[in-house]
Amino acid sequence: MVIEDPAAAAASLDPLRARLLRELAAPSSAAALAAKVGLPRQKVNYHLRSLEEHGLVALLEERRKGNVMERVLQATAASYIISPAALAVVEPDPEHLRDRFSAYWLLALAARTVREVGRLLAGAVAARKELATYAADGEITFASAASRAAFATELGAEVARLAAKYHEPSAPGARRHRLVVVLHPALRPDAAAAGSEPDQEIQP
Known part of the structure; x- marks a missing residue:
């Protein structure tokens, strides 16, 4: 579930309420919690x-337990993501900085992806339809900064070629799709756990 409402985001970020959400992956009552x-x-x-x-x-059900009416609840999702829309006033805008080598632009693109896909997914769930998406994830180890730059150049050219091949805006029933391709240094396993910076040079 993607959270866009600021008040709901604040509620989910409270440590105790976050713990309750985790516990409510399975149905439970206030007494058990x-x-x-x-x-x-x-x-x-x-x-x-x-x-x-x-x-x-x-609320899943209400059942009487002695003199008390017990309410059994469950979390509405297995996991939650807070959309940048919850902070709309300071939400990053990818249109303000179009620099393919900028980490800030990458984050702005990622934020837009969370916001847009979150809204599309909510609509698809409400309509009981599947949302057509595709994603790829992997790692590449480059021998040098030069090889990484060469890869980025070739990747950009290939993506542009494929986009030109399949882009048909005037076709009947055509629907626009968003395409985002990213490349960034991978965190070391110990750095990922500690939240420190990757052991990579900063410049692309």
């Missing part, structure tokens, strides 16, 4: 109400 997180049921219930209000958890 309270035992897991070590807090009073009333306090857990308060946080669950907020998550429910923002559409992050949903």
